[in-house]
Amino acid sequence: MEPAHLIDPNSLHRDWIEGTSGKALYRRVQRCMTQIEAAGEDARVRGVLLVEADPLRFAAAFFAAVSLGVPVILANPKWQHVEWERVATLVNPAVIFGEVAVSVAARTGIQHPQPGTILIPTGGSTTGVKFAAHTWQTLLAACNGLSELLGDGPIHSCCVLPLFHVSGLMQLVRSFVTAGRIIFTDFKALQAGQLPVFPPDALCLSLVPTQLQRIMAEQNSVDWLRTLRAVFVGGSATPSSVIEQARALQLPVMLSYGMTETAAMVAALPAAEFLAGKTNAGRVLSHACIQVLREDGAECRTGESGQIRICATSMFKGYHGRSDEVSKLGYLSDDEGYFDSLGYLHVVGRSDRLIVSGGEKIDPHEVEQAILHSGQVEQVMVVGWPDSEWGQKLVALYVPKLQLKGKSDWQAELRANLANYKIPKQILQVAALPLNERGKVDRHSIQRLIE
Numbered sequence: 001m002e003p004a005h006l007i008d009p010n011s012l013h014r015d016w017i018e019g020t021s022g023k024a025l026y027r028r029v030q031r032c033m034t035q036i037e038a039a040g041e042d043a044r045v046r047g048v049l050l051v052e053a054d055p056l057r058f059a060a061a062f063f064a065a066v067s068l069g070v071p072v073i074l075a076n077p078k079w080q081h082v083e084w085e086r087v088a089t090l091v092n093p094a095v096i097f098g099e100v101a102v103s104v105a106a107r108t109g110i111q112h113p114q115p116g117t118i119l120i121p122t123g124g125s126t127t128g129v130k131f132a133a134h135t136w137q138t139l140l141a142a143c144n145g146l147s148e149l150l151g152d153g154p155i156h157s158c159c160v161l162p163l164f165h166v167s168g169l170m171q172l173v174r175s176f177v178t179a180g181r182i183i184f185t186d187f188k189a190l191q192a193g194q195l196p197v198f199p200p201d202a203l204c205l206s207l208v209p210t211q212l213q214r215i216m217a218e219q220n221s222v223d224w225l226r227t228l229r230a231v232f233v234g235g236s237a238t239p240s241s242v243i244e245q246a247r248a249l250q251l252p253v254m255l256s257y258g259m260t261e262t263a264a265m266v267a268a269l270p271a272a273e274f275l276a277g278k279t280n281a282g283r284v285l286s287h288a289c290i291q292v293l294r295e296d297g298a299e300c301r302t303g304e305s306g307q308i309r310i311c312a313t314s315m316f317k318g319y320h321g322r323s324d325e326v327s328k329l330g331y332l333s334d335d336e337g338y339f340d341s342l343g344y345l346h347v348v349g350r351s352d353r354l355i356v357s358g359g360e361k362i363d364p365h366e367v368e369q370a371i372l373h374s375g376q377v378e379q380v381m382v383v384g385w386p387d388s389e390w391g392q393k394l395v396a397l398y399v400p401k402l403q404l405k406g407k408s409d410w411q412a413e414l415r416a417n418l419a420n421y422k423i424p425k426q427i428l429q430v431a432a433l434p435l436n437e438r439g440k441v442d443r444h445s446i447q448r449l450i451e
Contacts, residue, residue: 007067009033018196020056020182028056029224032064035095042094042106047071047113049091050164051098052359054183058163059172066136073131074120074164075100086129090321091119103129111321119320120166122260131320132166132260139173141313142263145179145287148270150230154180158196158205158228160187166260167234185244187211193220200227201392207231209238210435211245212253220251230254234264239379240372242277250275257281257347261331263314266290267345281337282344288312290345291330292338300338305348308335328408355384357392362422367394370417374410376401381433382424383441385450395450396424397433426450 009029010237013022020028036043048065052058056061062094065072073091076124079097084102092110096102097238118139141292147155155178161168175182183196183203191214198205205228216223219312227251233246234256246253252271258264267290269282284290291310293298300306318325338345338436356362358436364382371380379399384392415423433446 005020007063008066009063012063012176014179016179016181018181025056025060027069029064032061032097036064036068037095039094043068043070044115045112046092046094046106046110047073047117047119049073049075049093049096049098049100049102051075051077051096051100052163053077053098055159055163055172057097057427058444062169062172063176066118069116071115071117072171073113074118076121076164079129083129088128090131101163104328111264113320117317117320120169120260121164121315122166124376125195128236133317133318134263134316138314138316139170140177141262141287142170142265143174143177143191145312145314146174146268148286149270149364151444154178156180156198156203156229157182158198160182160190160211161206161208166264170264170333171206187215190221190224191215191218193218195221195224198227199429201229204230204232207233208435209233209242210433213239213242214313216242216245216249216251222251225249225251226419227254232256232265232268234258238281241378247275247277255281257335257345259332259333261316262288262310262312263316265313266310266312269344271423276345280306281347282342283343284345287314293332302341303338304337305338308333308337308345308347325451355382355394357384357387357390357394357421357425362394364394367396367418367422367424368413370422371396371398371410373417374413376410378402379433381441383443383446385426385446387425392424393425394422395428395444395446397430397449399430399432 012026012029015022017025034264036048048070050061052061062072073093092107092299094104096104116135118134120134122130122132137441157171157173157175159168159171159182163169163172172182231251233253238259253274254268254271255274256265258266258270267281267284269278269280274332291309292306293309294300294306309332311329315326315331335347336349337345339345353364355364367379367382371377377398378401381397383395385395387393436442
């Protein structure tokens with residue numbers, strides 16, 4: 001098998017990953033390349049499955065597969081039986097890096113990825129695992145768009161997010177292609193005050209909102225956060241209380257908008273504008289174009305909410321195993337938003353969050369805002385849950401404000417402000433919202449709480 005040389009393995013020689021030398025990394029990559037090449041044509045056709053939790057092993061296998069131009073399939077090491085059953089219907093890798101009970105024996109009836117494809121997982125056990133098909137070129141395009149916003153020079157990263165997820169993977173890619181450095185650490189270590197030493201105004205950190213809220217409770221960590229070049233925050237809607245606290249602490253937060261399908265950010269708000277009082281997803285990055293559409297497909301006026309459609313050079317090629325490709329008009333997301341008169345994008349929620357309960361359509365965002373308006377709740381999440389009587393019932397999970405733990409009258413206030421069918425059928429007080437490591441709703445945790 002002749003290497004496609006999508007990247008030059010020799011460029012890995014520099015010392016850029018904390019904890020190992022460039023020479024040691026290069027040797028790791030060479031060993032992985034040898035293992036892939038030993039699989040011959042099977043590896044080129046069926047690809048490589050990467051199930052590594054260790055960042056050094058992940059990086060070595062990832063760059064080996066990309067440099068050889070073979071398909072690489074990223075997977076979550078924490079997946080269980082249900083997820084792996086789904087994965088087995090989608091891919092049949094010839095080589096596996098990591099420990100997982102998946103066979104490399106060839107099977108029939110599998111649609112194999114195109115050479116050079118990078119499959120990044122999205123979705124979960126309730127909707128079923130999906131793989132967004134990217135290429136090295138789409139990842140580079142995303143890097144270039146962010147580089148233009150930040151300015152010339154290397155992008156250095158402190159990575160606490162999983163590398164199988166686009167938000168972690170892109171930190172690795174950015175550091176490599178911009179001649180930056182990357183430090184891998186555990187989020188709990190940051191909370192505990194084990195903070196990387198790095199020149200001020202140079203290091204970037206990506207967090208989901210829940211992580212930002214937790215780390216702001218530690219003064220040593222706050223002092224360190226102030227020294228960073230940028231704290232990218234995305235993954236889910238950021239509560240207003242978290243935004244206000246980050247701004248009061250003068251943290252260099254950059255609110256952003258993006259998804260797996262776009263190789264992360266397609267819009268971002270510079271930290272200086274965030275600190276000046278702006279709260280939105282920022283302006284569209286140079287590699288992307290975003291439109292907001294009405295139901296009839298016409299483009300919305302300034303200030304008018306609609307469905308977000310994205311065109312970008314970082315756009316994925318489609319979901320692996322599906323025949324439908326991304327429209328030439330762009331990717332129609334499930335997000336709703338609007339542009340203001342200055343060209344800033346405001347993301348207001350997901351159109352697919354609508355809950356139908358007893359035949360009534362309910363926007364959970366409206367219910368959440370009504371609950372927050374009481375001033376007695378720190379965070380809240382409203383979800384629709386299967387119910388034999390209502391089809392779906394509204395369930396509200398909330399974190400009370402510290403000084404107001406215990407009984408309060410906000411539920412009575414809610415009944416006075418909302419129609420009866422919008423009142424949650426079940427209200428649960430929790431210590432923290434049930435979100436997973438990517439800031440997404442963890443429906444398994446919600447199920448346990450409801451039961």
